[in-house]
């Protein structure tokens with residue numbers, strides 16, 4: 001809401017003060033929990049900071065049904081009781097005791113967040129940073145090549161695939177999307193079809209996250225050093241720039257946007273960014289990022305580097321004749337840290353106060 005002539009906009013402290021004033025005037029505002037409202041302002045403050053720091057996009061408006069949730073902090077967050085081995089309950093301000101299913105041991109925590117996803121599932125996540133997984137101490141170094149056809153190729157020879165929707169689930173998704181296109185806006189049928197689509201997407205996301213969590217834990221336990229390509233996923237998955245036609249002003253040449261969209265889907269589906277992010281949490285200080293250039297064109301045996309070495313999924317060295325699976329060859333190069341200036345990443349520093357992001361279902 002900032003404009004040049006209005007002067008500075010209120011920050012978090014001023015907003016919190018205004019909130020107290022507003023609560024005194026409006027009954028409907030008083031009916032809600034002050035902590036929840038204050039924390040929403042704090043979230044907004046953080047979003048704005050991130051935007052001005054250049055690491056995130058501009059904050060967007062909140063929308064019903066999308067990323068719904070709230071946070072409780074302070075003494076109010078301490079009212080949690082384990083009821084049985086599998087169940088616990090929490091006193092949510094203005095709501096009362098709410099039972100929830102425990103998916104892991106309840107941590108010592110001073111804040112929690114309750115969220116509701118697009119499919120209507122409620123989750124509670126307690127803010128606690130778990131200890132990193134200790135290194136096995138066997139000196140093992142692994143290179144991980146992340147790809148679209150094979151989600152992760154390891155220099156040990158393993159090819160790992162992130163589970164996706166099955167053939168029949170994908171067919172059903174296409175079918176539902178067609179029905180959605182035909183459904184009338186605002187109709188009940190449209191709502192139902194939309195919910196069914198969201199359910200399928202949520203299922204795919206759950207599988208992906210589950211795979212990422214299991215795989216990253218497995219890597220952190222088995223290897224001392226994990227080398228990955230330094231890929232910039234947000235930049236890579238950006239949509240291509242429009243290509244102006246030099247012959248005709250105002251018109252554009254094909255820029256293969258649909259093809260790029262397909263590749264983007266492949267990259268995002270495979271959870272590239274998330275895998276490395278979780279690895280950095282779990283194997284803090286043991287993840288090394290290697291410049292991605294030429295890892296797929298260089299022979300892992302003799303070091304010969306030429307674009308002609310690679311033919312789709314097969315690697316064949318034009319110099320020594322060595323042949324291998326293309327992704328495995330790349331993984332071995334990454335493990336060797338070849339073609340590159342390897343830099344040791346500092347362990348991810350995380351403030352104890354900062355709330356860890358919810359990455360798995362609770």
Ligand SMILES: [Zn+2]
Nearest residue numbers: 299302317320
């Ligand atoms: Zn070679």
